[in-house]
Amino acid sequence: MTEEHEQILVRKQKLAALKAQGAQPYPNDFVPTHTAAALLTRLAEATAEDLEQHAESCALAGRIMSIRHFGKAAFFHVQDRSGQMQVYVRQGDSPPEAVVLLKDTLDVGDVIAVSGTLFRTRTGELTIKATALRLLSKALRPLPEKWHGLQDVEVRYRQRYLDLIVNPQVRETFRKRAKLIQLIRQFFIDRDYLEVETPTMQTIAGGALARPFVTHHNTLDIDLYLRIAPELFLKRLIVGGAERVFEIGRNFRNEGMSTKHNPEFTTLEFYEAYATYDQLMALTEELFAFLARQVTGSPQVRYGEQTLDFTPPWPRLGMKEALSQQTGLSLDELDDESLVRAKARALGVHIPAAAPLGKALEELFGAVVEPHLIQPTFVVSYPVEVSPLARRNDADPRFVDRFELYVAGREIANAFSELNDPEDQLQRFLEQLQERAAGDEEAHALDEDYVRALEYGMPPTAGEGIGIDRLVMLFTDSPSIRDVILFPQMRAEKK
RNA sequence: GAGCCGCUAGCUCAGGAGGUAGAGCAUCUGCCUUUUAAGUAGAGGGUCCCGGGUUCGAGUCCCGGGCGGCUCACCA
Numbered sequence: 001m002t003e004e005h006e007q008i009l010v011r012k013q014k015l016a017a018l019k020a021q022g023a024q025p026y027p028n029d030f031v032p033t034h035t036a037a038a039l040l041t042r043l044a045e046a047t048a049e050d051l052e053q054h055a056e057s058c059a060l061a062g063r064i065m066s067i068r069h070f071g072k073a074a075f076f077h078v079q080d081r082s083g084q085m086q087v088y089v090r091q092g093d094s095p096p097e098a099v100v101l102l103k104d105t106l107d108v109g110d111v112i113a114v115s116g117t118l119f120r121t122r123t124g125e126l127t128i129k130a131t132a133l134r135l136l137s138k139a140l141r142p143l144p145e146k147w148h149g150l151q152d153v154e155v156r157y158r159q160r161y162l163d164l165i166v167n168p169q170v171r172e173t174f175r176k177r178a179k180l181i182q183l184i185r186q187f188f189i190d191r192d193y194l195e196v197e198t199p200t201m202q203t204i205a206g207g208a209l210a211r212p213f214v215t216h217h218n219t220l221d222i223d224l225y226l227r228i229a230p231e232l233f234l235k236r237l238i239v240g241g242a243e244r245v246f247e248i249g250r251n252f253r254n255e256g257m258s259t260k261h262n263p264e265f266t267t268l269e270f271y272e273a274y275a276t277y278d279q280l281m282a283l284t285e286e287l288f289a290f291l292a293r294q295v296t297g298s299p300q301v302r303y304g305e306q307t308l309d310f311t312p313p314w315p316r317l318g319m320k321e322a323l324s325q326q327t328g329l330s331l332d333e334l335d336d337e338s339l340v341r342a343k344a345r346a347l348g349v350h351i352p353a354a355a356p357l358g359k360a361l362e363e364l365f366g367a368v369v370e371p372h373l374i375q376p377t378f379v380v381s382y383p384v385e386v387s388p389l390a391r392r393n394d395a396d397p398r399f400v401d402r403f404e405l406y407v408a409g410r411e412i413a414n415a416f417s418e419l420n421d422p423e424d425q426l427q428r429f430l431e432q433l434q435e436r437a438a439g440d441e442e443a444h445a446l447d448e449d450y451v452r453a454l455e456y457g458m459p460p461t462a463g464e465g466i467g468i469d470r471l472v473m474l475f476t477d478s479p480s481i482r483d484v485i486l487f488p489q490m491r492a493e494k495k
Numbered sequence: 496g497a498g499c500c501g502c503u504a505g506c507u508c509a510g511g512a513g514g515u516a517g518a519g520c521a522u523c524u525g526c527c528u529u530u531u532a533a534g535u536a537g538a539g540g541g542u543c544c545c546g547g548g549u550u551c552g553a554g555u556c557c558c559g560g561g562c563g564g565c566u567c568a569c570c571a
Contacts, residue, residue, distance in 0.1 A: 006540055007505055007522055070534075071527040090528055108521080122529050145506035145520050147532050152506090154563045166506095210570065229571095255570050256496085265571070350568075366570095411571060442570085467571050480564095481571095491562065 007142045014105050015138045026137055030113040032061040037082030039118065040126055048120040055117040058128065060085055061136060063165065064110050066146055067102075074102055075127070078114060079165075086127040087114050098133040108146075109139030157488050170483075173476045176295060177484055180472055181248060183294050184268055187287055193244040193270060198233035200226060200250060206450065207231030207389070209442040210253040213263075226252035229465065231389065232450045234271050235418060238461050239453045246270035248468065259480040260410060260470065263489045271463035277401045277417045280462045281378050284405060284413060285312035288376065295475050303408050303477055306374055314376040316403075319365055322379060326368040340364065354438045358383025358398075373406035382416075388428040388444045390416035405466075407474060415464030422454035 004012075018025050039058060043051070062080035072091035077084045091099050094116075106112065113136055116128040144150040149166045156163040156170075163170050185195065203222065205212035207229030215224050230247050237245050252264050272280070288310045292299050299311040320334050327347070333339045337357040344351050344360065349367040351360045361383055373379070382402040384392060390400035402416035419425050428444075429451070435443035472484040482488035 005505060005522095010522065066531075068530050068533055069527090070530070073528040073530080075530045075533085077531080086531075088529075092528080121531090123531075125529095125531075127529085142505050142521065147520065148507040150506075151508095152502090152563085154502090155506095157563090208571085251571085253570070256568080258567095258570090259565080261570060267571075414571075465571080470571070493562080 008140055011107055011138065011140045011142075014107070015140070018105055018135065018138075025135065027134065028136075030061055030134060030136060031059070032080070032113070033059040035082035036060060036062070036078070036080050036085035039085065040083065043118065043126055046120075046126075048124075051119050051126075055119075057115070057117050057131075059113065059115045060128065061113045062111065063139075064106060064108050064112060065143075067106070067108055069103075072099075076102075078112065085114075086121070086125050087116070087130050088119075088121070088127050089130045089133070094130045095132065098130050101133050101135065105135060106133070107139060107142070109141070109143045110135060111137040111139070154490075157482055157490055158493060160486055173472075173478060173484060174486060176476050177472045180291060180295060180475060181468065183291055184287070184468075185248065187290060188244075188246045188270060191244070193246045193272075194242055196234070196237060196242070196245050196247050197249065198227075198230045198237075198247060200252075202227050204445045204447045206445055206447045207233075208251075208253075209386070209388075209444060211255055211441050213252050213254045228253050229267070230269050231463065231465070232447055234269055234463065235458060235461065236450065236453045238271050238273055238418075239456055239458045243273040243459070244271070257489060259482070262469065262481050262485055265481070265485075266468040268466045268468055269463065271418070271461055273459040273461045275462040276460075277380075277403055277415050277462050280415045280464050281314075281316070281403060282312075284378075284415070284464065284466075285310075285314060285376075291471075291475065301475060301477075303474055304479065306408060308375060308407060308474065310376055314378055314405075316378045316380055317373075318381050319361065319379050319383075320381065322369045323361065323365055326372070327364070334361065352440070354435070354440065356385045356435075358385030362386045370406060370411070371409045374408055376405065376407045378403045378405055384428075385431075387416065388432050389419055389425075391419045391421075392424070410470060411467070412470050412474070413464055413466040415462065418458070418461040418463055420454060420458040420460060422451050425454055426451050 015025055060078060060080060062078040062085070065077045065079045065084060067074060067076040074089050076087050078087055089098055089102050113134040114128055114130055115132040116130040119127055119129055121127050144162060144166050150156055150162055156167070189195065201215070201224040203224060205225035205228045207227070208231065210228045212225040212228050215226065216222070217224055228251055230249060230251070234245055234247060246268060248266065248268050250264050251267055254263065255261065257263065289299055289312055292301055292310045299309060301308045301310065320331055323329070323334055324331055327343050329339060329343055335357070337360065340357065340360050341351060344364050347368060349364055351363045355363070380403045381393065381399045382390070382404070384398055384400050387400040387402050390402045393399045393401050400416055404411050405413035419428070429446040432444040433446055469481050469484050472478070473481060476484060478484050
């Protein structure tokens with residue numbers, strides 16, 4: 001990274017000249033007294049005359065975003081974490097050192113300190129008349145263009161710092177992300193949940209059906225897996241008597257990337273003893289309505305062309321019922337694996353040859369039903385084969401007490417009443433091992449300690465996982481998961 | 496992994512049917528003491544993603560590769 005085009009050379013020369021004068025080019029002794037937004041808000045009503053009568057002084061630090069020189073005066077904008085403030089420098093009015101510094105040394109992009117007094121310009125903008133200017137850090141590279149900003153998505157993701165400097169809506173998205181996570185945390189703490197952290201490096205990657213990343217511990221000389229879900233550890237805590245726990249954290253899945261998938265992603269998982277999946281539907285409605293109210297001020301959220309309405313209650317839709325509606329097959333016909341497979345073939349949906357009926361139903365569902373579920377919808381009653389950790393339905397043991405929440409055509413949450421019968425759990429694990437032997441790399445591994453934990457008795461419990469990145473996408477109107485992850489995974493930059 | 500699209504100055508983008516590469520902003524030199532996409536006169540700035548090929552001649556056409564985006568496949 002040593003490319004030296006003209007603009008970099010010019011800036012380096014300015015820095016060298018400053019050093020030659022004996023100045024400290026990277027001082028760290030400046031203390032801002034205000035932020036731009038704090039001043040703009042507090043003095044929003046102050047007139048030019050008010051400001052003139054009691055000239056208020058302030059000290060701000062930030063990055064120069066634009067400069068308008070003309071003759072013996074200049075205006076420029078400084079951007080700090082809160083926003084932008086205009087600064088005015090005028091020969092004969094500001095000290096000569098400030099005038100010279102601005103003219104000879106400062107460029108757009110530089111981080112500077114400004115001290116001065118506030119006034120209002122003819123156009124009514126609150127502005128600092130500089131009494132002192134200092135360079136705090138020289139930008140040796142020019143910023144992207146002021147009007148079009150930074151458009152190249154590759155550069156935006158690879159050099160997110162630039163994206164954050166020049167694209168205000170990006171800063172806003174990540175502020176909203178932080179706010180949403182904070183609100184979620186508050187929501188569960190208010191309901192007497194305990195926030196916990198469980199291992200991200202695990203000897204058995206359990207709790208979901210996915211391919212894990214493998215790493216190696218040198219001292220122990222064992223392979224470890226980056227977790228694909230925290231589920232089994234959180235339920236161990238339920239066995240341990242925690243009764244209500246939640247974790248917000250990173251999961252890792254060694255699978256494809258897309259606008260909806262990043263190899264590492266953030267989930268919320270929460271477990272509540274003595275609750276059922278049915279109660280979690282109500283809790284989920286409450287959570288989303290709360291988030292919508294706090295973030296957009298209404299239960300309605302704009303997402304692309306759609307307006308999503310989170311006003312409870314949301315529809316409950318049986319998985320097979322939904323499939324029946326979309327495929328024309330009757331509920332009985334959906335029990336016939338050959339009919340289901342034939343239908344999938346007719347619709348161009350690929351189903352692995354070894355997949356059991358339940359898996360086939362799930363595949364078909366993903367292809368023909370999911371895209372239609374725009375408004376928040378709970379899909380209920382999943383086949384037991386695709387839910388090895390969920391409690392069987394009392395009336396029909398081929399299905400489990402599980403729901404998935406769909407919004408904007410994608411899965412946002414997955415929840416079920418937990419399987420707490422250790423013998424059934426062991427049996428389910430063994431069935432998964434057979435799937436694995438048959439070539440399904442995503443089948444669940446056998447976790448003997450988890451079965452042992454269940455043998456000590458786990459209270460009846462319901463648990464849920466919510467994809468935080470996807471949730472943030474919904475509330476920030478972001479079309480790609482990369483827009484809500486600060487540093488999305490990218491292929492290595494070729495040099 | 497497959498298909499489609501993109502990659503040209505620091506940034507945003509033009510380059511018709513192959514003929515030695517352009518604009519705006521930015522930069523540099525001037526003028527300009529309330530501007531805000533300031534104005535104004537001039538100047539400099541290019542590995543046209545990389546490597547082959549066709550051709551007298553390739554940013555442009557062909558082949559291969561790289562990186563990215565979108566769609567599909569798998570998943571949350």
